[in-house]
Amino acid sequence: MNFFELVKYRRSIRKYEDMQIPREDLERIIEAGSFAPNAGGGQRSMIVAIRDREISDKLGKLNVASLRRDHLIGGNVSAEQPSIIDDPTIKSGFYGAPTVVVVFAQHNFLYSVPDAFCCAENMVLAATELGISSCIIARAEETFYNDYGKALMAQWNVPENYAPRCFVLLGYCKGEYPKIKPRKENRTLIVE
Numbered sequence: 001m002n003f004f005e006l007v008k009y010r011r012s013i014r015k016y017e018d019m020q021i022p023r024e025d026l027e028r029i030i031e032a033g034s035f036a037p038n039a040g041g042g043q044r045s046m047i048v049a050i051r052d053r054e055i056s057d058k059l060g061k062l063n064v065a066s067l068r069r070d071h072l073i074g075g076n077v078s079a080e081q082p083s084i085i086d087d088p089t090i091k092s093g094f095y096g097a098p099t100v101v102v103v104f105a106q107h108n109f110l111y112s113v114p115d116a117f118c119c120a121e122n123m124v125l126a127a128t129e130l131g132i133s134s135c136i137i138a139r140a141e142e143t144f145y146n147d148y149g150k151a152l153m154a155q156w157n158v159p160e161n162y163a164p165r166c167f168v169l170l171g172y173c174k175g176e177y178p179k180i181k182p183r184k185e186n187r188t189l190i191v192e
């Protein structure tokens with residue numbers, strides 16, 4: 001697969017096999033994240049990978065609990081890979097992924113959120129290259145801003161002025177790989 005094929009092949013996966021991904025692959029994915037573009041060249045993001053089921057199960061439940069259903073604007077995310085928006089019976093916002101990567105970024109910095117998501121995008125593309133499925137997950141702040149989350153951040157030596165910004169799930173797709181989603185029209189323009 002060349003790069004352009006890989007970009008089109010990547011999907012957000014929400015059904016995972018139990019099998020863990022190799023640590024060497026995780027290290028390469030994290031390294032790709034650390035090479036993401038970053039505002040002002042400040043390298044202000046911090047990546048923490050969780051491979052402890054007890055921790056990821058607890059955080060996954062907190063991630064669901066933080067979803068404000070009354071704020072949803074309708075529509076379904078995916079019939080093949082239903083999200084917690086599509087299926088309220090799903091109890092973990094991490095969908096049982098064996099590895100959950102958290103991206104932290106400097107709190108009081110204007111580009112904190114884009115920095116973190118650039119990092120996440122590099123990681124999902126690197127994962128695809130390695131044959132590993134992935135999904136970017138939001139509501140990181142809500143997931144960590146409680147006694148349990150704050151204790152973990154302290155334990156991991158996350159600097160005080162850093163905030164959790166997003167997650168990247170990693171694992172192997174269980175069942176059929178989802179089909180390509182057609183692109184909506186009229187979303188691009190080239191002005192010459």
Ligand SMILES: Cc1cc2nc3c(=O)[nH]c(=O)nc-3n(C[C@H](O)[C@H](O)[C@H](O)COP(=O)(O)O)c2cc1C
Pocket residue numbers: 010011012013014077078083084117135136137138139181
């Ligand atoms: C900023 C951002 C936040 C997202 N948050 C979630 C999330 O919290 N839960 C989830 O299941 N998927 C989440 N996704 C994945 C999107 O739902 C997914 O990218 C979208 O449905 C398009 O599907 P595809 O990635 O398979 O092309 C997020 C994606 C982005 C870019």
